[in-house]
Amino acid sequence: MSRTRPPYPANFRQQLVELVRLGRSPEDLAREFDPSAQTIRNWVVQAARDSGERSDGPTSAEAEELRRLRRDNRRLREEREILGKSDGLVRSGDRRRVERLFEFVEMNRACHRVATMCRVLGVSPSGYYAWRQRPPSPRQASDAVLSARIRSIHRDSRGTYGRPRVHAELADNGWRIGGKRAARLMRAEGIAGVSRRQGTVTTVAGPERRPQPDLVERDFTAQAPDELYVADITYIPTWSGFLYLAIVLDVFSRRVVGWRMATHLRSELVTGALEMALWQRRPNGVIHHSDQGCQYTSVDFGLRCQAAGVRRSMGSVGDCYDNAMAESFFATLECELLDRSRFRDPDEARLAVFEYIEGWYNPHRRHSAIGYQSPIRYERQYEQAATPKPETVH
Numbered sequence: 584m585s586r587t588r589p590p591y592p593a594n595f596r597q598q599l600v601e602l603v604r605l606g607r608s609p610e611d612l613a614r615e616f617d618p619s620a621q622t623i624r625n626w627v628v629q630a631a632r633d634s635g636e637r638s639d640g641p642t643s644a645e646a647e648e649l650r651r652l653r654r655d656n657r658r659l660r661e662e663r664e665i666l667g668k669s670d671g672l673v674r675s676g677d678r679r680r681v682e683r684l685f686e687f688v689e690m691n692r693a694c695h696r697v698a699t700m701c702r703v704l705g706v707s708p709s710g711y712y713a714w715r716q717r718p719p720s721p722r723q724a725s726d727a728v729l730s731a732r733i734r735s736i737h738r739d740s741r742g743t744y745g746r747p748r749v750h751a752e753l754a755d756n757g758w759r760i761g762g763k764r765a766a767r768l769m770r771a772e773g774i775a776g777v778s779r780r781q782g783t784v785t786t787v788a789g790p791e792r793r794p795q796p797d798l799v800e801r802d803f804t805a806q807a808p809d810e811l812y813v814a815d816i817t818y819i820p821t822w823s824g825f826l827y828l829a830i831v832l833d834v835f836s837r838r839v840v841g842w843r844m845a846t847h848l849r850s851e852l853v854t855g856a857l858e859m860a861l862w863q864r865r866p867n868g869v870i871h872h873s874d875q876g877c878q879y880t881s882v883d884f885g886l887r888c889q890a891a892g893v894r895r896s897m898g899s900v901g902d903c904y905d906n907a908m909a910e911s912f913f914a915t916l917e918c919e920l921l922d923r924s925r926f927r928d929p930d931e932a933r934l935a936v937f938e939y940i941e942g943w944y945n946p947h948r949r950h951s952a953i954g955y956q957s958p959i960r961y962e963r964q965y966e967q968a969a970t971p972k973p974e975t976v977h
Contacts, residue, residue, distance in 0.1 A: 745776025751955030798896035805835040809866035815909035838958030850881035
């Protein structure tokens with residue numbers, strides 16, 4: 584049973600007010616009737632306001648009008664909120680318009696009354712309840728399974744994949760769907776990829792050294808692995824200082840074939856990255872392209888390249904486009920890892936970068952320039968295609 588007392592009838596209140604005016608006290612009436620003495624006093628004051636005897640508050644008619652305006656204001660705010668939430672969800676001409684509206688009502692029924700949402704959105708409550716009772720269509724069931732797979736792909740990508748890479752991952756898993764359907768389901772799930780920010784220059788030209796010729800001239804293409812490497816340095820901020828990362832990247836597959844991290848910017852940093860690439864790949868006559876940073880123009884680095892048969896190439900000073908592919912890798916690293924992480928010290932940052940390069944970027948991350956394959960998978964496909972098949976003996 585409800586504990587809320589219904590309001591007293593108007594004629595009942597009026598009779599008690601008349602008794603007070605005839606000389607009865609509110610306390611005496613409270614002992615005889617149900618209302619409290621304070622309630623009766625309030626009725627007497629309000630009756631005086633309604634008759635014009637007092638002007639210290641609104642009359643009953645004014646109070647009722649104020650309550651009506653407040654109800655209308657709440658209703659308009661709620662309708663505006665509903666329309667704001669549904670903005671962009673439904674487009675004119677959409678064949679699934681009514682179904683999308685019912686889905687919206689279902690998702691927001693904990694916040695708004697069903698009847699109110701249906702009235703604002705122009706659908707019937709009976710149609711909504713009938714829709715709830717219908718079993719999901721084959722398309723809806725397929726969307727539910729597909730949405731779960733999309734969430735898994737996005738989670739496995741560390742929250743970085745957008746529509747193109749999610750679509751490529753789905754295609755590899757046997758899902759033959761269009762990009763628009765993938766984009767629609769991602770929007771419904773609130774899933775989006777991360778976007779890059781502008782990179783930062785960390786190398787300083789060494790004018791005292793004679794630069795090497797530019798053998799690349801912004802043509803970052805290669806027909807096979809270990810034909811062309813690009814290299815660069817970036818910094819990683821931590822709470823206790825900077826960690827510097829030097830990388831060597833194979834242009835053919837976008838694979839990071841060499842890397843080195845240190846808390847200094849001496850020439851050993853870039854030499855260490857090159858040593859890792861040489862040890863892993865055993866290249867023959869590879870071109871090593873970089874900017875004209877003092878680390879790359881140092882004597883030690885030049886001697887190591889000469890001893891390994893590495894052909895050095897350098898872009899012009901202050902032009903990021905001359906080393907665009909290395910800059911692109913750092914932009915991806917910053918977008919997918921550095922901008923989303925905070926490191927206590929260089930050791931913590933070193934471990935995170937190692938896991939990103941060797942645990943994610945090289946073996947798994949898809950690249951649009953190589954058919955949305957990962958670098959390692961792209962190289963394996965090249966090796967399989969280049970290996971001659973044994974002749975069949977009859």
